[in-house]
Amino acid sequence: MSGAAGLRDDVVAARRVVVKVGSSSLTTAEGGIDDARVVALVDALAERRAAGAEVVLVSSGAIAAGLAPLGLARRPRDLATQQAAASVGQGLLVHRYTEALARHGLTVGQVLLTATDVVRRTHYRNAQRTLYRLLAMGALPVVNENDTVATDEIRFGDNDRLAALVAHLVDADLLVLLSDVDALYDGDPRRPGTRALDEVRGPEDLEGVQVGRAGRSGVGTGGMATKVEAASIATAAGVPVVLTSADRAGAALTGAPVGTYFHARGRRSSTRLLWLAHATSAQGRLHLDAGAVAAVVGRRTSLLPAGVTGVDGDFVAGDPVDLLDENGHAVARGLVNYDSAELPGLLGRSTRELARELGPSYEREVVHRDDLALLGTR
Numbered sequence: 001m002s003g004a005a006g007l008r009d010d011v012v013a014a015r016r017v018v019v020k021v022g023s024s025s026l027t028t029a030e031g032g033i034d035d036a037r038v039v040a041l042v043d044a045l046a047e048r049r050a051a052g053a054e055v056v057l058v059s060s061g062a063i064a065a066g067l068a069p070l071g072l073a074r075r076p077r078d079l080a081t082q083q084a085a086a087s088v089g090q091g092l093l094v095h096r097y098t099e100a101l102a103r104h105g106l107t108v109g110q111v112l113l114t115a116t117d118v119v120r121r122t123h124y125r126n127a128q129r130t131l132y133r134l135l136a137m138g139a140l141p142v143v144n145e146n147d148t149v150a151t152d153e154i155r156f157g158d159n160d161r162l163a164a165l166v167a168h169l170v171d172a173d174l175l176v177l178l179s180d181v182d183a184l185y186d187g188d189p190r191r192p193g194t195r196a197l198d199e200v201r202g203p204e205d206l207e208g209v210q211v212g213r214a215g216r217s218g219v220g221t222g223g224m225a226t227k228v229e230a231a232s233i234a235t236a237a238g239v240p241v242v243l244t245s246a247d248r249a250g251a252a253l254t255g256a257p258v259g260t261y262f263h264a265r266g267r268r269s270s271t272r273l274l275w276l277a278h279a280t281s282a283q284g285r286l287h288l289d290a291g292a293v294a295a296v297v298g299r300r301t302s303l304l305p306a307g308v309t310g311v312d313g314d315f316v317a318g319d320p321v322d323l324l325d326e327n328g329h330a331v332a333r334g335l336v337n338y339d340s341a342e343l344p345g346l347l348g349r350s351t352r353e354l355a356r357e358l359g360p361s362y363e364r365e366v367v368h369r370d371d372l373a374l375l376g377t378r
Helices: 009-013 035-050 062-067 079-102 115-119 121-136 159-169 224-236 246-253 271-278 290-298 351-358
Strands: 016-021 054-059 108-113 140-145 174-179 241-245 260-262 284-288 308-313 320-324 330-335 372-374
Touching: 016 035, 016 159, 016 246, 035 054, 035 079, 035 246, 054 079, 054 121, 054 159, 062 079, 079 108, 079 140, 108 121, 121 140, 121 159, 140 159, 159 174, 159 224, 159 271, 174 224, 174 246, 224 241, 224 260, 241 246, 271 330, 271 372, 284 290, 290 330
Parallel strands: 016 054, 016 174, 054 140, 108 140, 174 241, 284 320
Antiparallel strands: 241 260, 284 308, 320 330, 330 372
16 A cells, blocks of 8 residues: 555555665676675665665575686586675675675674574574564674575575565564566566556456566576565565565655555464474475364464375484375474384384384374465465
8 A cells, every 4th residue: 555655555664674686686697796786786775774664684695606716607506606695795795795784884784594494493482583683783683595505305496485574573563575577467578568566455466477487687586476485485574575676765665656566465474384384495295184174274283103104215303304194184283293214113003003012102192283384375
């Protein structure tokens, strides 16, 4: 909704803002950091800070920034070389942010995350506590995926999704997604006749919209599809989103009607379970009978061995697994309490029976309800 001056009221009123910027908006096609772009972005962030809002920046660019120093002509495909580039580029990127923000009297706090950092109870609380403390002390947190150590199994895959989850983690009032495209279009914006969408109020507004996955610069991993997915995650969790180009960051942060505005359409939910649903990859699958599905999905109870009919995959206790109904559809994801080698001998049996036969340590859930995220709205 727009105010009298034509500004977006929710944007103007936001007291805590998460801004995500992509690699293509920070670096040259050759992989070097573009200082002018960094300075322009930082100036926009500092202006919003001066207006009284707290700001968290989720920044891509570590791998891209490491390409040129390592003599790499393009983004590497193999994980080990990506990690090497990230280890070089992350320091360069944060150094540039530190210098640019120092001009405004602002201090940078670097926060590197992997999915497991926020799915495990204690880790997620530590990450949240660190971000809150940085904001309370007046610092500007710069968040990135920890590309140097993240493996394929624990990667977010793109920083758009990471930004949506961080917005929920810090209880943000607004998420701003910046790229090299000024808005969401109903097709390829380079083709005549395509139309920019000013607002998106729900999934129905996206029917027939074609979004691409690959950026044109060749240094990033995301595309418009990942941004729409991130906007869906954020808005479903109660956080409105503005999607626009990096050169319009200043206007977007003041509430000007630029880019595409995604209206919040859901309520705040458990932060950790949001991460479990959207930031993890299942390491195995548990097949449930109809009664277990009804209990887990309908009554939100824990999953017990008696309701499990089959086990797929190789996993250990604490790993995320998908829970499948009788038709093979994933209805929930949870952190399992048993290794995959242990479970086959427990299936279909009550916890009381297992405790009596195997000991009290077996009188526990396969997945506790506090570690279960339903997947029906994904």
